[in-house]
Amino acid sequence: MVMGIFVRPQALDYKARNFKMLIAGQWADGAEGRELDRNSPAHGVLVSRYASATKQDAERAIAAARKAFDEDHWPNMTGAERAAILLKAADMIDARREELATLDALEAGKPISQCRGEIEGAADIWRYAAALARDLHGESYNTLGSTTLGVVLREPIGVVSIITPWNFPFLIVSQKLPFALAAGCTTVVKPSELSSGSTLVLGEILMEAGVPEGVVNIIVGTGPEAGAPLLEHPDVDMISFTGSTGVGKLAMRNASATLKKVSLELGGKNPQIVFPDADLDAFVDAAVFGANFNAGECCNAGSRLILHASIADEVTARIVELSTKVRVGDPMDPATQVGAIITPQHLEKISTYVAGASEAGASVALGGESIDLGAGDFMAPTIISGVTPDMAVAREEVFGPVLSVLTFNTEAEAISIANAVDYGLSAAVWSRDFDTCITIGRKVRAGTVWVNTFMDGASELPFGGYRQSGLGRELGRHAVEDYTETKTLNMHTGPRTNWWVPRS
Numbered sequence: 197m198v199m200g201i202f203v204r205p206q207a208l209d210y211k212a213r214n215f216k217m218l219i220a221g222q223w224a225d226g227a228e229g230r231e232l233d234r235n236s237p238a239h240g241v242l243v244s245r246y247a248s249a250t251k252q253d254a255e256r257a258i259a260a261a262r263k264a265f266d267e268d269h270w271p272n273m274t275g276a277e278r279a280a281i282l283l284k285a286a287d288m289i290d291a292r293r294e295e296l297a298t299l300d301a302l303e304a305g306k307p308i309s310q311c312r313g314e315i316e317g318a319a320d321i322w323r324y325a326a327a328l329a330r331d332l333h334g335e336s337y338n339t340l341g342s343t344t345l346g347v348v349l350r351e352p353i354g355v356v357s358i359i360t361p362w363n364f365p366f367l368i369v370s371q372k373l374p375f376a377l378a379a380g381c382t383t384v385v386k387p388s389e390l391s392s393g394s395t396l397v398l399g400e401i402l403m404e405a406g407v408p409e410g411v412v413n414i415i416v417g418t419g420p421e422a423g424a425p426l427l428e429h430p431d432v433d434m435i436s437f438t439g440s441t442g443v444g445k446l447a448m449r450n451a452s453a454t455l456k457k458v459s460l461e462l463g464g465k466n467p468q469i470v471f472p473d474a475d476l477d478a479f480v481d482a483a484v485f486g487a488n489f490n491a492g493e494c495c496n497a498g499s500r501l502i503l504h505a506s507i508a509d510e511v512t513a514r515i516v517e518l519s520t521k522v523r524v525g526d527p528m529d530p531a532t533q534v535g536a537i538i539t540p541q542h543l544e545k546i547s548t549y550v551a552g553a554s555e556a557g558a559s560v561a562l563g564g565e566s567i568d569l570g571a572g573d574f575m576a577p578t579i580i581s582g583v584t585p586d587m588a589v590a591r592e593e594v595f596g597p598v599l600s601v602l603t604f605n606t607e608a609e610a611i612s613i614a615n616a617v618d619y620g621l622s623a624a625v626w627s628r629d630f631d632t633c634i635t636i637g638r639k640v641r642a643g644t645v646w647v648n649t650f651m652d653g654a655s656e657l658p659f660g661g662y663r664q665s666g667l668g669r670e671l672g673r674h675a676v677e678d679y680t681e682t683k684t685l686n687m688h689t690g691p692r693t694n695w696w697v698p699r700s
C-alpha cells in the first residue's frame with residue numbers, strides 16, 4: 197500500500213560546479229587528470245565535477261600533511277591562536293550556509309530545510325571545538341615525594357586521515373576536523389565521492405580563515421584508489437572514519453600493519469522501546485521522524501520499534517496514519533521532509549529487505565515500494581509489522597525509510613530484543629515511570645539512550661557506539677583528546693642513589 201504526499205522534482209536552474217583537490221594549500225588536478233561526475237539523485241542532472249584522486253595524489257596529500265606537522269608551526273601555536281582561526285571559520289560557514297546547504301541537498305538528495313539546519317549545527321560544533329582548543333590540558337602530580345614531580349602532557353597525535361560518508365556530508369566532517377585542528381593535528385580529508393562539494397567549499401573557507409598550507413588537505417576519489425592509501429600509509433598516525441561497519445572493519449585491518457590509532461563511527465540498528473504509560477502522541481511523532489529523517493539513510497535511524505503488546509496495534513495504526521502525511525520528493529522544496537535515495541543500487545537494496553521481510557512472514561502495513569516522480573530515486577515511507585527478532589530487517593542496517601515493528605510483554609524481554617543485534621549506537625525508552633526509564637537506560641547496550649525523546653543532540657554530548665557500532669566518541673568535551681597522545685614527564689630533583697656501587 198503506497199499512500200502519502202509526493203512532490204515532483206522541478207527543473208533545476210543550477211550550473212554544475214567544477215572542483216579541484218586541495219593539496220599543500222594549492223588547488224590541483226589529479227596526477228592522471230581524471231574526473232568524477234556527480235548527478236543529483238533527485239533530478240538526474242549534473243551537479244558537480246571533481247578532480248579524481250589516485251594513490252599518487254593521496255600520497256602527495258599525506259606528504260603535505262606530514263611536512264606541515266613536522267616542520268611548520270601549527271602544532272606549536274597557542275590554543276588561543278588556533279581557536280581564533282576556528283571561530284573565524286565558523287563565522288564563514290554561517291555566511292555561506294545557503295551555498296553549502298544547496299550542495300548537500302543536490303548531491304545527497306537531502307531536503308534543503310534539513311541541510312540548512314545541519315550547516316547551522318555544524319557552525320556551532322566549530323565554535324565548540326574552538327573553545328576546547330584553549331582548554332586542552334594535561335595533569336600534574338605533586339604527591340610523589342619531595343624529589344619527584346610528575347607532569348602528564350597531551351600532544352597532538354600527528355597526521356590524521358579523515359574519511360567521511362555521503363549521508364551527512366558537511367555535518368560529519370564537522371564532527372571530526374575541528375577537533376583534530378584544535379588539538380594541533382594536520383589532516384587529509386576524503387569525503388565520499390557522491391557528496392564532496394560542501395567539504396571542498398570548507399577547504400576554501402579554512403584557507404581564507406588562516407589555516408596554514410598543508411594543515412588541511414582534501415582529496416576526492418573512490419575508496420580503493422584514494423581511500424586505501426589513507427588507511428595504510430606509515431606517515432599517517434590516526435584514522436577517523438565514519439561509514440559502514442564492513443568498511444570500518446577493513447579500516448582496522450589496514451591500520452593494524454602500522455598500529456595506527458583508529459576512531460570509528462559505524463552502523464546502527466536503533467530500538468525505541470515503548471511502554472503503555474508513555475506519552476503516545478509524542479512517541480508517534482518521534483517514531484515517524486526517526487524512521488524517515490534523512491530518508492532513513494542515517495546511522496541513528498530509529499529503525500526498530502519495540503512496542504508493548506497491549507498497545508502495539510493501536511500505536512502501529514497511528515504511525516501508519518501519520519506516515520501518510522510525510523512529504524516525499526523534491527529536496528529543493530522547503531516543505532519536503534524525505535528526499536531522494538542516494539543511488540539506484542541503494543534503492544534496490546532497501547527494496548530487497550522489504551521483500552525479504554514479507555517472505556519471512558511480516559506484513560507491509562504501509563509503503564514498501566519505490567515511487568516514480570518522473571525523475572530521481574525515491575522510496576515511500578514503509579512500515580513493516582509482525583516482525584520477529586530473527587528477521588534480517590530486524591537485525592541488519594537497511595539504511596532507508598523502513599520501520600520494523602516488534603512487540604514485547606515484559607521489561608526483560610524488551611531489553612533482550614533491544615540487545616539482540618550486533619550494533620549498539622543509540623536507543624530510546626518511552627515511559628512516564630522514571631524507574632523504568634533508568635532501568636532500560638542502564639541495561640540497553642548503546643552509546644546514547646534517549647528518554648522520552650529521539651535523536652536530540654548537542655555539541656557538548658559525546659556520540660559513538662558499543663560493539664560493531666564503532667570505537668571512540670565524537671563531540672563532547674573530551675573529543676579533542678581523541679586526537680592527542682599522552683606523554684609523562686617524570687622529573688627528579690636533588691641527588692639520586694646510584695644503582696651500581698663499586699665494591700671496596
